[in-house]
Amino acid sequence: MGKIKKRLRNISIRKSFVIYMAVFLLFAILLSGLITKTVDIASESIKSSYSPKEAGRYYLTTEDGKRLGNGADIVIQNESVQYSPQDKRALFVLDILRFISVPFSFAMCIGAAAMLFYRNKLRIPLAVLNTASEKIAADDLDFSVEYDSKDEMGRLCTSFEKMRDVLEKNNCEMWRSMEERKRLNAAFAHDLRTPLTVLRGYSEFLSTHLGADTVSKEKVLSTVHTMRAQIDRLESYVQNISSIQRFEEIQPQPKMVALSDVQQAFQEISDIVREDKKVCFAPLTQKSVMISVDLDLALQVFENLMSNAVRYAKEKIDIVIRTDNHLLKVTVYDDGMGFSSEALKNATQPFYRADNKRDKLHFGLGLYICKILCEKHGGSLLLSNVSTKGACITAVFHYGNSFSKIDKKLIVE
Incomplete structure (x- = not known):
């Protein structure tokens, strides 16, 4: 039974719709025929309870007065039977049922086919996709789209799962990139402190002692040389940061x-x-x-x-x-x-x-x-x-x- 259900679930939506409609249209034909037959039986039952007021028996003869055929009588009844009010209403209702039996049967069966088709083929995958859409809209990608079917809705759910997986990977990659950029900026700022501190200290040293003329020329040249080395170091830092940015923007050309x-x-x-x-x-x-x-x-x-x-x-x-x-x-x-x-x-x-x-x-x-x-x-x-x-x-x-x-x-x- 489980294998049959699985095979039915894997049938395409178009084929499933045709099967549902064919089965229920056949059922509608049978149902309308059953209703018509039941109505006819009920009508005959009511009419048979009344005896005709007048009846005559006749037979066919030749010009010479001889009977034709096997001489069977032809009975002609008087149809003007007086039914009771209750039976009249019953016969009226039965006539209406006979008239509407076909459209009623087909409408009911088509509606039932549509409801069952929606419940068995569309309700679950649509609910899965709706839930997935709400979670994606809420930026919640920690889930999976699962629907075990090979029909169109199953393939749509599979495509939705692939899209969710790509979005999750892109978000993780973007988050990783942002965190790495933060670490890079933090490391860059940390390593800048040393040369900046050295430059500040030596600039204060020079501004203090040059004005007072209390420092030798050799000391000044040594200080300037050290400051120049720190400036070169800062330039190297800036060049390296620029190169990292350039590398991150590279697209391979295989x-x-x-x-x-x-x-x-x-x-x-x-x-x-x-x-x-x-x-x-x-x-x-x-x-x-x-x-x-x-x-x-x-x-x-x-x-x-x-x-x-x-x-x-x-x-x-x-x-x-x-x-x-x-x-x-x-x-x-x-x-x-x-x-x-x-x-x-x-x-x-x-x-x-x-x-x-x-x-x-x-x-x-x-x-x-x-x-x-x-x-x-x-x-x-x-x-x-x-x-x-x-x-x-x-x-x-x-x-x-x-x-x-x-x-x-x-x-x-």
């Missing part, structure tokens, strides 16, 4: 390129930035495979990864390039100390530096920019440690037809 050409471009970058470190590329398993990727964007990511690896590697950097399930994965290993537990969580955040004293010109934006560019290309940036090789960073680029953000389950090693 082109078909061979995987071997991608590795060749990466090797050229590594030759420029490797300094005294040894760089080893793993052999490609599919050199001739063609992928659709924004090579310029991928090179920007790889250059940042190489710069980061060169900064922390002791002697050697290993690079592995491979494709898997429409994903281009570029993994950079270094033989350094690896990431701390704190760095694994925060290294992709803007202005994060594991050791602030290590490099004052390093603002902690490289991995953050890599993450932005990978996500623009539908991928992600994964950080981990390898016991034999130190730190491991994998940049993932999606090279399918769409750059929508992919499920991270697809890119886990």
